[in-house]
Amino acid sequence: MPDPAPLAGEAVMRRFKNILEARGLGDIEAGPVDDAPAPDEPGHPEYHRRRRADWALKRWETATPYRYQNATATDAAVLEWATAAATAPRDAGFLLLTGPFGTGKTHQAYGALRHIADTGPEHYEVIALTAPDMYALLRPQGSDRGPEYEVRRLMRVPLLLIDDLGTEKISEFTEEATYRLLNERYNECRPTIITSNLPTQDRNGPDLVDKLGERITSRLSQMTTVVEISGRDRRRGAA
Numbered sequence: 001m002p003d004p005a006p007l008a009g010e011a012v013m014r015r016f017k018n019i020l021e022a023r024g025l026g027d028i029e030a031g032p033v034d035d036a037p038a039p040d041e042p043g044h045p046e047y048h049r050r051r052r053a054d055w056a057l058k059r060w061e062t063a064t065p066y067r068y069q070n071a072t073a074t075d076a077a078v079l080e081w082a083t084a085a086a087t088a089p090r091d092a093g094f095l096l097l098t099g100p101f102g103t104g105k106t107h108q109a110y111g112a113l114r115h116i117a118d119t120g121p122e123h124y125e126v127i128a129l130t131a132p133d134m135y136a137l138l139r140p141q142g143s144d145r146g147p148e149y150e151v152r153r154l155m156r157v158p159l160l161l162i163d164d165l166g167t168e169k170i171s172e173f174t175e176e177a178t179y180r181l182l183n184e185r186y187n188e189c190r191p192t193i194i195t196s197n198l199p200t201q202d203r204n205g206p207d208l209v210d211k212l213g214e215r216i217t218s219r220l221s222q223m224t225t226v227v228e229i230s231g232r233d234r235r236r237g238a239a
């Protein structure tokens with residue numbers, strides 16, 4: 001019985017070998033193939049982390065007002081919280097930045113959000129808004145989709161910044177909305193940043209308890225890193 005015809009692939013390989021031999025390259029062996037991806041190639045964890053970070057930083061830019069586009073967190077306690085929020089968001093709790101007007105609370109807050117984006121978290125989504133804008137949004141005619149939709153969106157977003165809480169007049173409506181929102185984020189352990197000009201406690205003047213009520217501040221006190229941002233009013237000193 002004749003040998004079966006060589007497979008087409010084998011025939012090609014034999015011809016290929018003959019050509020190489022004719023050129024004196026017959027005994028070149030194929031070397032080991034290193035096909036592990038480099039850090040800048042798909043498949044390498046660093047490549048995918050960087051892609052997530054670039055995407056998250058774009059989202060951060062969209063959520064960030066022009067004035068704070070270059071904001072970087074410099075306060076050690078703020079950075080520590082941001083690192084915790086990036087690595088184990090459910091354990092980070094809330095971050096409350098207090099201090100007088102112009103000391104850099106909003107700057108540190110956006111800086112913290114940027115720091116989280118830059119670590120390339122698995123899932124980055126952020127809403128940043130001032131408390132007055134938030135309450136306007138939550139009013140009955142405040143948005144096309146209605147207050148219930150908006151409050152749920154704020155409850156569920158992975159990262160929330162409420163800037164300047166406590167500046168507005170407290171009403172039953174604002175108290176209720178703030179409580180529902182913060183209580184849900186507290187229960188679900190979703191990282192939340194709050195800034196406020198009001199101190200957490202002041203016997204001689206208004207503080208957060210007076211403004212927000214005991215129900216809310218007691219929630220806050222259980223899981224909040226409070227960072228006092230002090231120093232001069234940067235808006236006045238600006239050259």
Ligand SMILES: Nc1ncnc2c1ncn2[C@@H]1O[C@H](COP(=O)(O)OP(=O)(O)O)[C@@H](O)[C@H]1O
Nearest residue numbers: 067074100101102103104105106107108234235
């Ligand atoms: N670390 C910083 N480096 C550079 N500029 C800063 C820094 N912190 C604050 N600023 C600037 O100083 C001004 C006041 O800061 P801001 O964060 O708005 O203060 P606050 O929210 O405490 O009232 C802003 O124009 C801000 O851009």
Ligand SMILES: [Mg+2]
Nearest residue numbers: 105106163164
């Ligand atoms: Mg501010």
